[in-house]
Amino acid sequence: xxxxxxxxxxxxxxxxxxxxxxxxxxxxxxxxxxxxxxxxxxxxxxxxxxxxxxxxxxxxxxxxxxxxxxxxxxxxxxxxxxxxxxxxxxxxxxxxxxxxxxxxxxxxxxxxxxxxxxxxxxxxxxxxxxxxxxxxxxxxxxxxxxxxxxxxxxxxxxxxxxxxxxxxxxxxxxxx
Amino acid sequence: xxxxxxxxxxxxxxxxxxxxxxxxxxxxxxxxxxxxxxxxxxxxxxxxxxxxxxxxxxxxxxxxxxxxxxxxxxxxxxxxxxxxxxxxxxxxxxxxxxxxxxxxxxxxxxxxxxxxxxxxxxxxxxxxxxxxxxxxxxxxxxxxxxxxxxxxxxxxxxxxxxxxxxxxxxxxxxxxxxxxxxxxxxxxxxxxx
Numbered sequence: 001x002x003x004x005x006x007x008x009x010x011x012x013x014x015x016x017x018x019x020x021x022x023x024x025x026x027x028x029x030x031x032x033x034x035x036x037x038x039x040x041x042x043x044x045x046x047x048x049x050x051x052x053x054x055x056x057x058x059x060x061x062x063x064x065x066x067x068x069x070x071x072x073x074x075x076x077x078x079x080x081x082x083x084x085x086x087x088x089x090x091x092x093x094x095x096x097x098x099x100x101x102x103x104x105x106x107x108x109x110x111x112x113x114x115x116x117x118x119x120x121x122x123x124x125x126x127x128x129x130x131x132x133x134x135x136x137x138x139x140x141x142x143x144x145x146x147x148x149x150x151x152x153x154x155x156x157x158x159x160x161x162x163x164x165x166x167x168x169x170x171x172x173x174x175x176x
Numbered sequence: 177x178x179x180x181x182x183x184x185x186x187x188x189x190x191x192x193x194x195x196x197x198x199x200x201x202x203x204x205x206x207x208x209x210x211x212x213x214x215x216x217x218x219x220x221x222x223x224x225x226x227x228x229x230x231x232x233x234x235x236x237x238x239x240x241x242x243x244x245x246x247x248x249x250x251x252x253x254x255x256x257x258x259x260x261x262x263x264x265x266x267x268x269x270x271x272x273x274x275x276x277x278x279x280x281x282x283x284x285x286x287x288x289x290x291x292x293x294x295x296x297x298x299x300x301x302x303x304x305x306x307x308x309x310x311x312x313x314x315x316x317x318x319x320x321x322x323x324x325x326x327x328x329x330x331x332x333x334x335x336x337x338x339x340x341x342x343x344x345x346x347x348x349x350x351x352x353x354x355x356x357x358x359x360x361x362x363x364x365x366x367x368x369x
Binding site: 007008011014038039040041042043044045046047048049050051052053054055056057058059062063065066067069070071072073074075076077 | 187189190192195196199200203204205207208211220221224225228229232233294297298300301304316320321341344345348349351352353355356360361362363364
């Protein structure tokens, strides 16, 4: 038996999990190995010390102090119930109203001309947005080509603002 | 249905008197765990109270398939570990001298000599425990004062049985080494059999 095996066996013995055969093996090893024997004696002393040390109790007014800190659970349950009810109603009521509205307007909404006109207006909006976007991109591209100096100025100003932001943050940290 | 289950059921409905019975029944184990972990009577009392308040507010999450005491101790030890981490974050050393538990100075029912021996024993135990990492300390405390199995400790600490065995293995070795350095007398040969 080597030291590590012996030490593992010592742990089992302290936990009362070693079989009689293994206990006998360990005892033989301990008689032959002063190093393990010394370690085992220290472990037994620690084990005994911890097992013999009683648990500590809190002060006499511990229970009353603890109870004074408890939240009102009944009030909390009531409040939670009210909130859940309100949320449920808040979600169901608009849904019910929408359903009712859709039911009432169904004859009008199902008119083919109305559906077509809605579809057309959506397409027109999409086209307009496309034209505006392409005009903006083209315009920005032209400015970039015709006035590169202004673009350079803008970049330099943005860089200065960015750097100053970093310095300012550092100054704040130093102050704190 | 036993008394504890009745108290629990009533406490879930908001009965603070019933919860008070549970506090009364578990105040010593909860406080002892907190004190062994934090090594300070004021902080331990605060931690034990906080553990009970948390248990009360989270009673719905308690699974009756497990022991109530294990669940309660688990809340306590998690809170204590958080406190120790905060303490470390504040760069306060846990080694600095902290006020000892009042019981260590009280006369109690024992004679002065017996009380002195007991005080010395308590102080030695606390000084040894503070040398351990919080996770090792927790495993040792749960093993020695609560006689929990490896499985129960592993469940409480949200880890594996082998991890707990390994922690106890290292912790005991470390305790033995430091104990000898601090004058702990090794067991006699006749105690070994």
